[in-house]
Structure formats: C-alpha cells, structure tokens
Amino acid sequence: MPFNAKADLVPVASIAEAPQVIAINKDVPAKTLKDLIAIAKANPESIRYASAGIGSTMHLAGDQFARLAGVKLVHVPYRGAAPAVTMSSPVSYK
Numbered sequence: 001m002p003f004n005a006k007a008d009l010v011p012v013a014s015i016a017e018a019p020q021v022i023a024i025n026k027d028v029p030a031k032t033l034k035d036l037i038a039i040a041k042a043n044p045e046s047i048r049y050a051s052a053g054i055g056s057t058m059h060l061a062g063d064q065f066a067r068l069a070g071v072k073l074v075h076v077p078y079r080g081a082a083p084a085v086t087m088s089s090p091v092s093y094k
Contacts, residue, residue, distance in 0.1 A: 040071035
C-alpha cells in the first residue's frame with residue numbers, strides 16, 4: 001500500500017459499542033479476574049473461551065483480553081452466539 005495505515009489514518013467517529021462479559025464455569029478455581037489471569041499465566045493454554053465464531057466480537061474481545069493480560073488462551077469457535085453462550089460456560093478449564 002502507498003501509505004502507513006497506523007501513521008496516515010486517523011479515527012473520526014465511533015460507530016459501535018459491544019460490551020463484553022466474562023462468565024466462568026463453576027469448575028474453574030477462580031473467584032476473581034485476577035485469579036483467572038494467575039491460573040492462565042501458571043498454566044498456558046489451559047483456559048478455553050467460547051465465541052460466536054472466528055472474527056466475531058466475542059473472539060476479538062477474548063483475543064484482546066489475552067494479549068492485555070499477557071496470557072495464552074484457547075479459542076473455541078461456535079456457529080453463533082447462542083451455542084457459545086449456552087455451552088457449560090464460555091470460559092472453562094482443562
């Protein structure tokens with residue numbers, strides 16, 4: 001491309017909001033977000049999270065959370081939000 005997207009483009013408006021919630025399976029030995037991050041750091045790729053599919057808001061939010069927390073999570077894509085949310089829990093521990 002003849003331009004640098006990060007340097008040459010500037011955001012002009014926010015077009016959407018997508019609030020996200022972390023719901024943890026009762027079998028995950030974490031009571032707080034800090035506990036969940038500690039488990040994920042001590043056991044890389046031991047925490048799985050569900051999403052509505054690859055590239056969905058749920059997927060991107062989970063990926064961003066993992067990057068910001070400095071952890072490695074396992075993404076489990078489903079065919080839509082309903083199956084992802086109604087599984088035993090969107091976040092589980094193996």
